[in-house]
Amino acid sequence: MAYYTLRNGPVGRVLAGDRGATRRKVAVSPWLRPLGGGAVALVLPLSLLALWTLSAAFEWLPPQILPAPADVEHGLVEMWRSGDLAKHTAISLLRVVYGFSIGAIVGLALGVAMGLSRTVEDYTRPLFTAFAQVPTLGWIPLLMLLVGIGEGLKILVIAKAAFVPMTMNSFAGIRSVPPAYGEVAALYRFNRWQLLRQVMLPGAIPPIFTGVRYGLTHAWMALVAVELLASSEGLGYLLVWGRQMFWLDAVMIAMVLIGIVGFGLDKVMAIIERRLQRWRFADGARGGRA
Template sequence: MPVVLTRLSVFASPLALVLAWLLLARFGGFPAQLLVPPQEVYQAFVELLQSGELREHLANSLSRLALGFCAGALGGLLFGIAMALSETVEAYCGPLFHVLRQIPSIALIPMFILFFGVEETFKVVVVAKASFFPVALAASDGVKGIPRRYFEVAEVYRLPLPSLVRDVALPAAAPPIVTGLRIALSRAWMVLVAAELLAADSGLGQMIEMSRQMMRIDIVMVGVVLTGLVGFTLDHGFRLLERRLLRWRDTP
């Protein structure tokens, strides 16, 4: 398939979805207040953009995501490496880690609200929890998958622990760690929007919930579409970063 057609095919499914949405809104017999036509959603988007309200909500959501993701990912990276390199950490912390990582982050939201209230700390902690476990698991499995001879050479040269982690463990386990970071970022974004739906005074989730209560389905759809686009952009951007950082894998 020519390159031009391949690139154009990316827009095929979104255009088909918008067309189906337009036809259902016009001929599907749904009430106008429930299935808002795309042009009204676009008009609501322009109004929110011009008023600055949309930028404020988006900025608040992204700032929470950045803070929580950085904290959770860094903690998960350090813990995962420690669990892979230390049998003691694995023995004492491994079982509890594998139990806690099975608990959905959304299920912990009521408990987090009781502990931290509904202010910013609660949202950041939820994002950090959602980021911690995928990164820790990826780092642990990635380091455990490193060939044993790498560590044997490090023992011969008597590398200290910081050098062992920086010069051996991290480069060799980079592919699964980067994949874990990408998965963690996507999960963190979804959990953050869900948390904002339940308890927040700003953010995309809060905008969606308030609009639902006011029966402004056009603004609800703006929030839903924008949530998907932001999530896609974050994931695609991380894929490009992953391809750039790990381009050495494709060299013969």
């Protein structure tokens, strides 16, 4: 695969002394060490759940403002049985897939082009910088006038949210590839396509994947924001609908689900990143033991 070419190919063999980053050990408090690494992450959520339960039991806040966990659980079961929760979640995920794919592909292409060519950077960098300075939500009024409030608006807003971090990190990744890699590739008479595919892109994978993860996170947040403003379906719409009907259990269900799905998307991208860069992590582990 192209991801291993930089390490196992001629360029990697010549520059074999370049080790990957070593893993860092995270210190765990002696009080929490018996729980294990996975259980430690549950301490804070369980503490918040206990505080929420006590607050509802002693009515520190009115039930209309803070419903009891049992009421939220009952609402979750009802929404799941009716199919509304699955339908709205699927709609939101599909919008993210379309919008993120467009923004990530265009951002990757522009970032790589700017990283490889000073001329392209000179022509496009000022306009891109100005474009990036306008927050994603700031484009919604203009896009509403251009494309209305249909699906096109959601896709464009999500694409813009993913486009900016993807472009910036792709550009930084290409520029971070050591010049020595290109010099060794020139010795082996790589053409431009071979240089890009076997040297530049594999060497820029860590920053590019950082852009992918940031882009996906921004795309998910932009989705919720645009669904709050202009949508009749999706998880963002559930928030608005629950507030309008003053069903706070529906609002809390939507908020928790938005957080869980966003966390899950980031974890999936982290797993993919580790698989694509397992040679780098393996080098880092060996370097740490040396």
